[in-house]
Amino acid sequence: KYLDDIVEFYPYYLKLSLPRFEFTARCIISGATFVSYADSNNTTNAGIFAEYVIQHLKYYGVNVTEVEFQYDNGSEFIGNVSKKTGITPFQDRIDYHLLHHGRIPVASPTFNSDVESFHRIVEQEFYSCESFENKTEFFAKSYSYLLFYNYFRPNSWKDNQTPWEIVQKQFSEINRNVLNLPPIHLDPLTAYFIQSGYHLPEFPIYQHIPKIIRRKQSLLLEGLINKSVKKVR
Numbered sequence: 301k302y303l304d305d306i307v308e309f310y311p312y313y314l315k316l317s318l319p320r321f322e323f324t325a326r327c328i329i330s331g332a333t334f335v336s337y338a339d340s341n342n343t344t345n346a347g348i349f350a351e352y353v354i355q356h357l358k359y360y361g362v363n364v365t366e367v368e369f370q371y372d373n374g375s376e377f378i379g380n381v382s383k384k385t386g387i388t389p390f391q392d393r394i395d396y397h398l399l400h401h402g403r404i405p406v407a408s409p410t411f412n413s414d415v416e417s418f419h420r421i422v423e424q425e426f427y428s429c430e431s432f433e434n435k436t437e438f439f440a441k442s443y444s445y446l447l448f449y450n451y452f453r454p455n456s457w458k459d460n461q462t463p464w465e466i467v468q469k470q471f472s473e474i475n476r477n478v479l480n481l482p483p484i485h486l487d488p489l490t491a492y493f494i495q496s497g498y499h500l501p502e503f504p505i506y507q508h509i510p511k512i513i514r515r516k517q518s519l520l521l522e523g524l525i526n527k528s529v530k531k532v533r
Contacts, residue, residue, distance in 0.1 A: 301321065301322040301324060301419045301422075301423075302320065302321060303318070303319065303320055303321065303322055303427065304320050306423055306427045306428060307428075308427065308428040308429070309427040309428065312431070312432045312438070316432060316434060316435050316438065317435070318337075318432070318435060318438055319337035319338055319339055319485060319487075320338070320339055320340075320341075321337065321338045321339070321340070321341045321345075322335050322336075322337055322419075322422075323335060323336050323337070323338060323345065323346065323349040323486065324415050324418060324419065325349070325350075325353050326414050326415050326418050327463070327467075328370075328414050329466065329470075330458075330463040330466040330467050330470075331414070331418075331455050331457075331458055331463045331466070332450050332463035332464070332466075332467060332479050333418050333446065333449060333450065333463070334353050334356070334446070334481045334483075335422075335442070335446065335483050336348075336349050336352065336483045336484045336485070336486050337439075337442075337483060337484070337485055337486065338485070338486040338487055339487045340487060341374075341376050342376055343376050343377065343379055343388040343389050343390050344389050344490055344493065345376070345486040345487060345490070346376045346377055346388070346389070346390035347388070347389030347390040347392065347393045347493065348389075348486045348489050348490070348493050349486055350369070350390055350393040350394060351393045351493075352481075352484065353481070354393065354394075354397045354399070356478075356481050357478070358397070360474065360475045360477060360478040361474065361475070361478075362474075362478065364397050364398070364399050365397075365398045365399065365400075367399050367400070368399065368400040368401060368402070369394050369399055369400070369401035369402075370401070370402060371390075371401070376390070377390050377391070389493075417457075421449075422445070422449075425445070426441075426442070426445045439482075439483060439484075439485070442483045443482045443483055446481075446482075446483065447480065449463070450462070450463045450464055450479040450480070451463070451464045451479065452464075463479060464476070464479055467479065
């Protein structure tokens with residue numbers, strides 16, 4: 301998603317040198333969504349994002365070989381349209397982890413309607429109405445919005461259930477943090493990604509977040525969920 305065409309967000313984008321692009325992965329069944337940010341819309345950043353999401357799911361016990369990645373025909377996913385052979389870093393990461401994947405038909409945007417729906421919602425509820433003092437606050441607020449979206453925001457198209465409620469019904473024993481993935485800035489990881497042969501350490505964001513802060517994030521999420529459950533009861 302282009303962010304520099306959002307009128308309310310544009311001044312912050314210029315003043316704070318915020319990322320220009322949002323990379324989005326959304327579960328069609330539950331609506332659960334993960335995002336990260338990039339300055340450049342290229343297949344290397346798409347590969348880093350795919351690796352980040354896949355490693356996160358594997359860490360929490362998801363059998364990713366039963367997961368299918370669906371993506372459009374953008375150059376960030378398939379490379380140059382005239383490309384005849386080989387695969388992109390994005391496709392390499394999916395193949396490496398043995399996921400199924402495929403492109404939507406050309407000129408068929410409705411096949412990506414779930415992602416586009418989230419893009420509309422996040423623009424209305426986040427980018428167009430939030431203010432930011434610095435880049436750190438931008439990432440913190442984005443993370444907070446994703447927690448709200450995945451755990452607490454009812455979806456009218458899914459019987460007013462939250463993504464977490466849908467996931468929990470299907471996988472009652474799954475760890476609640478499976479939908480808790482902080483957004484990261486993808487570009488700074490490019491050098492490591494290329495030098496290590498398209499491999500990333502588990503959870504790149506953890507390289508930059510002290511353990512005490514990570515623990516506080518986990519406790520915060522646990523407290524919010526418990527509080528929500530009590531209110532329902």
